[in-house]
Structure formats: C-alpha cells, structure tokens
Amino acid sequence: MPLKMALPKGKLLKDTAALLQRADWGLDEYNAKISFYHPRSRKFPGLLLKVFHEKDIPIQVAVGNYDLGICSLDWVEELLAKYPSSALVKVKDLGYGRSTLYMAAASGEASWRKDGVIRIASEYPNLAEAFALRSRLSRFSIFPVWGAAEVYPPENADLVLLSSAAAVEGNGLRQVARVLESGACLIANRQSWAAKDLSEVVNSICREVPPAPEKTPSPVSLLSAVPGSGIIHRGDGTVRLALPDGHQQAPTVALLNRCGITLDDYPSSTGNRRPNISLEGVTVKVIRPQDMPLQVANGNFDLAVTGRDWLAEHLYQFPSSPVKELVNLNFGRVRVVAVVSQDMAVDDAAGLRCLVEEKGLSLRVASEYTNIADRYARDKRLGPCRVIPTWGATEAFLPEDADMLIENTETGRTIARHKLKIIDTLFVSTACLVGHTGSVANPVKRERIRAITDKLRAAAEEAPVENH
C-alpha cells in the first residue's frame, strides 16, 4: 500500500512548494496555476500526492484517506473542537503561514442586546462555539459563513472570529480575545503514525524546517465580559440588500444598470463591501452568495441576490425558513448534477442504486451542498451513505476519496477533463432575488421592495443576461 499525502491549495501553496523544493522533492506540477490535482515527486515516486482545499485536509487525514497532510493549524483545531477524538497527530509546526485567530467586535460603545443573544459569525463555527461555551456566554447563536465575516458587525453579528489582525483593524473592529495561534502544520493519521513507516517522508520535510522561533504566547482570552454591540433595528423602512462577491458581480451590475440602478465601487478594487446604491432608503452590503439565505432568514437582510442552488441548500436544512424566491434573475445558469468516475459502470441513479445494493457499498458523497446531497441520496435510496462536506475543487475527490459528487457545472467540461461523468441532473440553478417574508410587514419597506422587484423582474424577463 503506497503512502498517501494531501497538499494544500490556496494561501499555503507557495511556501509549501518552496519547502518541498528545498527538500528536493522534484514535484512536476504544484503551483498556483494547478489544474490537475495529482502532482508527482521525483524523490518519492511511490508517494501518492493529491492537492485539496486546505480546509478539507484535516478531515481527509482523520478518516484515513491520507497518511500525511500539510495544512493550517486553524482547520485542524476547527475539526478537533467538534470531534476531539479525531484520529489526528500534529507532527510538526512548519514555521510558515503564521496567523492568529481573533475574536473581534465592532469598535464603539458596547451594549447588551435586549434579548441577550450574542451572534457570532465565523468560518470557524466549531471554534466559535467552543469559545462561547468557555466564555460562559449564556445565550448565543453561531452563524457559520463561507467568508467575509469581517463585514458582519455591527448590524449582522456581535462577534466575529477572524484569522488576521489586518481584517480586524481594517474593518472598524476591535479584538476582544486571541483564540488561536495558527500556522502551517504537518499532520498524520493516528493509525498510520502508529503502524506505518512514514519516516523518510517526514524526515525530508522536517530537515528543511527552520528551528522554531521563540514560543508565541499561548492563546488567552482577554474577554472578561462579552459585549453585544447592539442590533441596529431599521424600523425606519430602510431596505437592506445583500449583493454577491466573486464572479456573480459583473452580471449583477449589468442587470441593475439595465434597471437604471447604479452603484459606486461595486465590484470594488479595494475590497469595499459597503458600496452606495442609487436607490433611496436602500443600503447594500457585499457578502458570499452561499451565506445569504441564512442571513435573510435571520432578518439581517431584507433582500439578497444569490443562487437557487444556495436557496435550496438552505431550505432543505430549514424547511420552514422565512426566505423565499421573489424574482428569477435568469443569469448565472448552472446545472446541479450527480457525478461519478467514468470508470464506474453506471449511467444513472437507478444503476448506482443497483450497484450499491449488489456490492453492499456505503456510498461516500462529496459536495459543497451537504443538504442537497443528503436529500438526493435519501430520495434515490442510495443505501447507507456518508456526505463529506467540501470547500471547492470537489472533482479532485473522485475516485479515491469519494464515490459520487453533487456539483454545479456550466458546460460540463471540467467534469469531463477529470475523467468524470454526469449521471443525473438534480435541477437547473440561476441567480435569484430572495426576500424575508416578514419584511413586508412595514408598509414603507413593502413599497420599496415592490419597486425593486418590479424593475428587476422586467429587466430579467426582457433580456436574459447570458453566461459564457
């Protein structure tokens, strides 16, 4: 059985590549332009390497799909906070990719919210929850977000757990606690560490790690009393609109412009997430489309431009949620599909079901859409199955680390390039405007929302914006 190792994409890639180059690994493809996820090492030709989003690596190593992995310590601790008995060994601090996790609150005067619920937004929901329990917060809500947590306070969260001081200071926040000192870390599966000889690989890496600098201060909570920064009730009828970051920005702007609505500084070159809009009584904040349904459900926004995929994902988890689709915006068209390896001898869900039954498989389904994937596997009666949450680059999971994906695709080309095939289309997703059913209770708001939805509906119907 060859040894297997998971390497990070993203912010740790450059330094990790440099480290492995110093260790003379001779990797054929491990750089920022990576398109396949299986680099090979000249030094360790038998070592099976795969590149993952670094957030996926602790899970992959803990479940035993990989013997070794390199990722940032914060994601290891995020996993351990929820699953302390995970089979992980922290082998070595690699000395780069240093960051600190801070709990931060809006600067300005702290006040307790009337209902006493502290809202914490974070990409690290498990660490945030552990912090809340440790700090004896009597009542709290954790909002897991995909990103842009720094823009949530003060209106949409009281505390955020962030991974850099720059994000804290640049957004009018102040630190209330240091939660974790993080950095790149070599990890191993506990069983592999106990039973396999990993020494050659581990040695070659550890030799190249500079001696550890002076010990960083251990994480200490500076929090004596947790502030609630006070929810800002927009009783005045202001409509709060969430617009997407990322690649949906251009078609969103195009559609708004055709309605005669303009924005300054969106998309922003400086990372501004609070652009002004040419509509009276409307404020705009830019967040991840994935996070919008939950945020609208919680009354943090009245309207949001997101995708039907993320709306479905939300409604499958919370069927009685007060979020509903108001306008189909007709751009950002993707298919949400079930994907398997081309080597798997099935053509549709029924075939997969037969295969699972015949072989007594426990299907592993990898997806960014965990609730959609879970529902699909249940509806198609795909037997006992496990859903593996992922954070992008999901196609890399097949065939070794998952048996099926639930993925979105525009053209299907990426799927074909990875030697995968589509066996089912769950639904077609387009961008849509969603709203909170309770927002119309305020008559001023109702009129403003109606004006916006009428304009958007007319523009979306007359000339659908094409994707490419």
Added chain:
Amino acid sequence: MKVQRCKGTRDLSPEEMARFRLIESVFRDSCLKWGYQEVRTPTIEYLHLFTSAGTLTPGMLGRVYSFLDWDGWSGERVVLRPDGTIPAARLYIECLADRGLARLCYVNNIFIFEETGKKSRERWQCGAELIGAGSSLADTELIALSLEVLKKLGIDGVELRLSHAGLVKSLLGKLGLSCEEQAAIFDQVLEGNTRGLAAAMAASKSVAPGLEAALPPLLNMKGQTAGFLKNLKSLTAQDLPEMQAHLDNFIGTVSALEALGYKYQIDIASGAGFEYYTGLIFQLFAGKEKIGGGGRYDDLIPAMGGGDVPASGFALYLDRLLGLVEMESSGRSPQQEAIAVMVNPDDKEALKKAFAVAEKLRGAGYVAALDLGGQESKAHGRALTVRSAPPCFVWRVGNKSSQYAESAAEVLRLLEA
C-alpha cells in the same frame, strides 16, 4: 451491511428490563409515599437552558448532543437533555411556581457524549427534586429517601459521602483569585480534581497569612461525626468568619443524620460535576461504584429567572443499579412462565374455547400465551390443549401424565391444585 447498535448505546434485554421496571417502581412507590409527584420533561430542550452561568461545567457542555432543529436558522441550538435537574427546575418555573413548595420525581434518560463508546452515552436516572425548601431538614429528607429506595432494592453497604459546595466556594473566595480562576478551580473540584485548589492554596500563602493552618485540613478533611465539623468551626472562627454560616448549615444536616442513625463520611473534595450546587453535596457509593448523588442548588432557579426559590435534589443512576439488583432479594416475583395454550386453528369451535379460557386464566392472574405451532411445550413447561370434542381441556405439566377438564372453571381448579 452489518446491522449493529449505535456506538455508545445499550440495549436492555427482557431480563434487564424486568430489573429496570423493578427499580423504577420501587423508586416511584417510595417517592409517592413521601409526598412526591411524578413529572416528565421533554427529551429536547434549548441549549441556552444549560449554558446560563452556574448550571453545567464547560467540561460537561462540551459533551452535550446539540444540534440545529429543522427551524434552527437563527443558529440557536437544541440539545438532548444532558441533565435531569435543570429541566425539572424549568418545569417548576414555567408551570408550578405558584405552588411554592413542590416535591417532584421522575425517571428520565440523559445524553452525554463519552469518547470511547465503552460507556453508555444514554443514561437513565431516577431523580427527585424538593423545590421551595431551604432547610437542613429538606436535605435530610432527600438523603433518607434515597437510602430508603436503595434499601428496598436490597442493595447493602451503601456508603454516604458528604461535602459542601458553599464551604469550597467561600474557601476559594479567600485565595485572591479572579472570578474566572475561581470558577475553573471549583469546576475541577466538582469533577474530583483538587490539584488546582492545592496549587492555588500554596500560592496564596503570602496573600492571606494565617490561613496555612486552617486550609490544608479543610481540603483534606475527612470525618465521621458532627463533632469533627464543630472542631473545624472553632479552628476557623477567627480567620474565616464567612465560612461559619456554611459550617453551621453543614453541622445542622449532619446532626440530623446522626440522630436518625445514618452513617456517613465527610469528604470535602468529593465532586459531583454540577456547577449549580451551593450547599450540601451528597454522593452514594456501592463499593467503588457511584450509584447516585445530589445536593442543594439554591442559586439555580434565581439564575434561571424563577425568583428566589431554594431547592435540592438527587438522582440514582439506574444503569448502575441494574447490575446490583436481584429480582429474588427484592421480594417481588419475576415474571411467571407462560402457560402454553395449544389449539388447532382450523377447529373454529376449539379456537373460540381456547381464547375464552386464556382470557379467564389471565383474569385469574396467570400468563397465558397461544402456542403458535412448532413450539412444543418445554420439558418443564405447562401446557393446556383445547379441543372442541370432550375432553375439551387437556392439562399437562412437563412429562407428567395429562389431566382432563370440561370447563374453564375446572381448569382453574386443576391449576390451583
């Protein structure tokens, strides 16, 4: 795919279930006779019920089964109840507060994650709560009730260990620690670990001179009489005046127990894992195994917004009692072996007779089970064959010779003979 029980759970076999019901009924009968009323709270509660300061230790909160409900988009979690007392207090505040005094009992399961999966993550307990009374007499009542239940179950050699949360807390108050440090050390003590307390006391010598003599004996204090506590009181009267009220309270309960002839062991450092205790803490041991415990929690209901209502209670750990209880010694008969009622189902006349006689047998207190074919009565079993033609009833016990009867009444006479 192998069919298997979920890790960290247990099944109760028919034999175990019989013992379970026995324990439950002995507990309930005793409680009802002491004036307690049975209640049942839901399995699912809000997490914040348990996170409010002063309810459960962070160590326990880190092991609760919490999740988002189907309408949990606000991010507020619900839990499978990890404790019986807090829901009972919630029930009191919500529904019973106008009564003032409430004596409540329940048999509930609680859920706490346990890593190895070797112990059960679902635990059953028999709980009793005495809400609205703050006296030593109330604590004495609970201890006496719990010991009575164990005695009726035939469990001998139960050891009663006493501690006092008020004493530990006021001791911590003398050490010049921050609130957070005090809470952390108190949690450790409650979880049975006194190293932090010892270290804090060693470090505090310069802060509070004169305590060296008084504190070590307090921490290690073990004794079997109220006299021991009185000695301690005279020792600490000058240096630790704030401890006197707690000592008086402790002495009150202990003297009452002594007057009633109960044996006990005072062990200040014995913990119970619940942060809500404010006064007397008691634990019940059978050999090395802890089979129950309880204590006073006067601050819990105020902290939950239920007003200034003192309370105390206890729980017996049903899972552990299961291994200690024997059906025979409890004085209750185990379920009797069934009489097999055998009939040819095609003979409708006989079938009618068979169902009628089986009903009469059950009415007379016997267990009568239809023979479903292929289940020849066991060697020592009792079997009644029913036919439409005389003799209608053939009665046979094991290999002994058959006896005959023509009516249900005759069958009953045969059985009684």
